[in-house]
Amino acid sequence: MKFALIGNPNVGKSLIFNQLTGIGVEISNFPGTTVDMLSGNVCYQKERLELIDFPGIYSLEGSTEEEEQVRAYLRKNDIDALIVVLDATKLERNLYLLIQAAEYKIPLINVVNIADEAEKSGIIIDYEKLSSILGCKVIPTVAVAGKNIDRIIPAAMQDAVVIDPGVPYGKHIEAGVRSLVKITGCSRMDALLALQGIGEDKDLMEAAETIASEIEEDHQMSPHQIIATNRHNEADRIASEVIESDGAGSKRLSFDIDSLLTRVIPGVPILAAVLFFTLLAVFIIGSFLEETIVGLFEVYIIEPMYSLGLSPFWEKMAFSFLIAVEAGLGIAFPFVFTFYILVSILEDSGYMTRGAFLADRAMHRIGMHGQALIPMILGFGCNVPAIMSIRQLSKRERIIASFLITMVPCSARTVIIAGIVAVFIGITAAFSIYLLVFVLIILTGLVLTRFAPGERYGMILEMAPLRKPRADQTLKRAWLHMKEFLFIAMPLLLVSSVFLGMLDYYGILAEFQRLFAPFMEQVLGLPDYASTALIFGIFRKEMAFETLAVLAGTADLGAVMAASQLYIFAVVSVLFVPCISTIAVLYREMGLKIAAMVSLYTLSLGMIFGALLNAIFKIL
Amino acid sequence: MDQSDREDYLEAVIMHSAEGRGAETLNFLSGLMDRDADQIGADLRVLEKEGDLVIEEGGSISLTEEGRSTGESVLKKHRILECFFTEMLGMDPDTASKEACEIEHAASEATVNKIGNLLSGSGVRCRGRRHGPGFVETHFPKKECRFDVIDDFSEGDILKVVGMRHGPGGGRRLIDLGIIPGEEIRIVRRLPGRSVLVSVKGSEVAISPEIAGRVVVEKLPDTDSL
Incomplete structure (x- = not known):
């Protein structure tokens, strides 16, 4: 089986990877690039599993080399389960990537890391509620302390499910997606990407461009902006339902040092x-x-x-x-x-x-x-x-x-x-x-x-x-x-x-x-x-x-x-x-x-x- | 004299308050319009005959009611068009001003007003301001209209993102990091070099001045919430 870790930069993904994999980690490049992809082996109940650590990315629809490579890899569809690592202190922003990843229809589980820091800064997350809203397994972890890391692999093997975040993209985008699917016979995923200018199929891209420019004319916003905004709104909605700020110690620990470091x-x-x-x-x-x-x-x-x-x-x-x-x-x-x-x-x-x-x-x-x-x-x-x-x-x-x-x-x-x-x-x-x-x-x-x-x-x-x-x-x-x-x-x-x-x-x-x-x-x-x-x-x-x-x-x-x-x-x-x-x-x-x-x-x-x-x- | 020349004259008279300038009127207009004083004198007499203005003793001019309303209407059209070109289409201010100068004569007021409505509907407010350094008075001075961007505010201000102007690079990354219309952001740090650090969705993002100058925002009253 093949699992992959995906998440924003600095969510502690690599740390989790290091703890899960033993020796014999292989650093390889995505074919033809210098983007690093780490792959290692995990033994669990006498079964050998492959674990991949993608580079940290903010989005699956961006244009940086990392984002393009991860996107390409996910579309190859040979990953058995995706382990989405989120940062508890920035849950809302991280949910945006989760929503994007969910569109790929790969079974996934959620790991909410840095749970301790979030708690310290007064962010109380209701993990069970998050799990029921998303419809998938959610594991709160503290990677620096190794807390709950051992639960990740069993969960990925048994509990990974395809989720449908059901983000409402608005009737214009949905209509565009439907007609692209009908015209070219592509998947919904391909159509969504094509509307945002991502894809290789020439016919699909041409059709998508026409629809995209119509949508842009009507809304004064590009399909990418509309889709992204809807995802952010969805992330915001989920986050506000599961987060309860107690208001105490809302200042971050590094605040004081930071205010010195960023001044002239x-x-x-x-x-x-x-x-x-x-x-x-x-x-x-x-x-x-x-x-x-x-x-x-x-x-x-x-x-x-x-x-x-x-x-x-x-x-x-x-x-x-x-x-x-x-x-x-x-x-x-x-x-x-x-x-x-x-x-x-x-x-x-x-x-x-x-x-x-x-x-x-x-x-x-x-x-x-x-x-x-x-x-x-x-x-x-x-x-x-x-x-x-x-x-x-x-x-x-x-x-x-x-x-x-x-x-x-x-x-x-x-x-x-x-x-x-x-x-x-x-x-x-x-x-x-x-x-x-x-x-x-x-x-x-x-x-x-x-x-x-x-x-x-x-x-x-x-x-x-x-x-x-x-x-x-x-x-x-x-x-x-x-x-x-x-x-x-x-x-x-x-x-x-x-x-x-x-x-x-x-x-x-x-x-x-x-x-x-x-x-x-x-x-x-x-x-x-x-x-x-x-x-x-x-x-x-x-x-x-x-x-x-x-x-x-x-x-x-x-x-x-x-x-x-x-x-x-x-x-x-x-x-x-x-x-x-x-x-x-x-x-x-x-x-x-x-x-x-x-x-x-x-x-x-x-x-x-x-x-x-x-x-x-x-x-x- | 053709209609567009006439409108240009009336527009310039209003914008630069050329009325009541006595003997220097001709030279003043000559400087603005890039024509020699004799030509200006002849043109003014034509305008007087058409009932747009009155040439008084001592050389001062004053607009008639009709002349004033024509001039004001042209000036308004110019401002709206220029604003539309720079803010919605992302054209550079010089070209925008030049094009506006041409179109203002041909387009009807009703059409231009519709463009104006579109602008205010998308949260774009046009206003004249900033006659600062670098301002060069040419044939027609730049009638600056722009709206507030992150770059206009200072440390500690809490802002609401309204929109994004077109420009090279960075658009997608900003959106991915959550800088989208409706989002509240706070300026954490602003360096003398105008690079800013903004706090958005719980993280801090450093933004170069040229990008901070493209994110359209409005200031929210200070609260302790963010």
Whole structure:
């Protein structure tokens, strides 16, 4: 049997999922998308059941990717029972989704979670009455305490029923539905969706469009608005029948903290401090862990490989492969994973949505809105997951975000700044590079706002409730971000590293270096081998630094290059061309044109600033 | 002079109170109508002959009863049409004003009144206001008519959603979150950048200024209930 959990974001659905399923949870994507769908197994009375956890959604008739995927999945009709999870503190709004889900005629049960918080804030729900109004099983739960969770699976197996909420949609909509059913022979469900502009059948959609525009003319409201309003009214009616507010303690627990977090003062300074300390923590923890991992790797893997006595070609290949694995591990776990754990804590605590609200205005200036703050922050870990998370934005904002996120100094670039500038020049110089990059990001945003095509959408974002983050949830979320790094960026790293090793082996890199030497020396004031290091940087940003050390013949770069040269090298490699994984993801998400434009733009930015700095240093 | 020119003159005289301006009348009208003073003088004499206005000694003009009622009727038609274009059809104010200027002469008062009834029937109230910064006086100054949106109110206000103006994006999400006509919402926070946090159906939703500027609302008297 196959069950699925469905509900609004932040209703504690995932928590319930984690408690119901044991080990062996599989995170898979909806086919052809990046929308995560968790599926796990539950054993009950020696029977093995499959449980799916859909992403949190507000509606089954929206146009976001999550909503579309869940809708598509439900329509496949192979789910035996739907477990609809509602938030007791926001029962009315949550009933709206239940009413929509009921239209799919899948047997279902109701789980009303967060029952304790609702009670604390004076919302008394008559669960039996709710059950009799809806005509299905209702289980009040407190997932954080594990209360009543054990009743869910037995209920889903025995008590799940198809319910008919019988929402009155008005005679025009009903007439429209009837005639669509008659004309095309579709189901009532298909007709309702088609009237709202959702569906694939061409004949049906054409007929629906005609009827929809007639209805809209008569009512000054689109069918979607009419249907949604009727559902909300129904939800309101049900909620008012089953909820009895005792009026006591109607203020939410998080009220006081919240009123501080969403004000400009002290909200904005808090936001700045949170972001700064997150980055600082990653910087410190990351550098420490990286040294350990790289050190161990050198001693126990790289060195033994050399002692195998492979032929020069295979030795080169093995080295290229291992160095990629080493760098992947050296970056992935110390920097990327640490970063994503911290970010996940911010997301889970509900703080991130407040940050997005506060940043809305500032993000507008650079052509986006508050919701784009989260992808921008993810970019500090690795640009790849960051770019994958911009799908929720509008086309115009995605274009702007592609440019800006690619410029955000990711973990690998942090390694360059830390390893070259902070070590050999000083911490102030390191921060000046961050400053330069931030200024360039803002300027780029200001310019793109004027030129990017398309309409600007605004932010509509529900504030997640402030909650104490839980370790298991946080780890899972961090893993979801991390997964994109491991499965998309890492394979590219390995392939490109081996490819580069081959180029090197056949002497092509040396040719290349000779070709670019004059440019390097004249314009950027860098030694000729710097061009090779920069090329390696395209494959993996931090490799620019490692290669430089290898080619310079010493790890003490301060001894072979002047401070100004190191600074220029760092600036150029941080700015110029995103790494190959980022380009690949840009290509996949945004198409060839944007990927090429972003690469070209950052390339020229790096070169121009390198040349500019060189000119300035010469005068000084 | 054709009828629409005549109506334009009378409309402009009423709207900018061009009566009793003495010697500067010609220059004043010339600035408004984008025609040279000689032409204006000639036109005014034609209007006088038709009985719409009287040119007094010293150059002042005053409208006759007929002239005034014609001008007022045209002005009213313009306001209703423009309001209809911006608020119901979601056209941008400049185009709306320009189109209204054309149609006001052709459409009958009865027809335009019907549009007016439709507007008030859907809860749209038109009123002139906001001659703030960014206001450019062109041939005909923008006769702004708009109705209240979330963006017009401040922290703590309790509002009732009346409707939604057309615009890009976000419509469905707002509806799904419960921001629908008839719903009561409260502004929890309003940042200096005009992003707002509203409380609706027990949750708090952050909304960007451009979207908050499209949700038509009316203010409810303060109560402690919400």
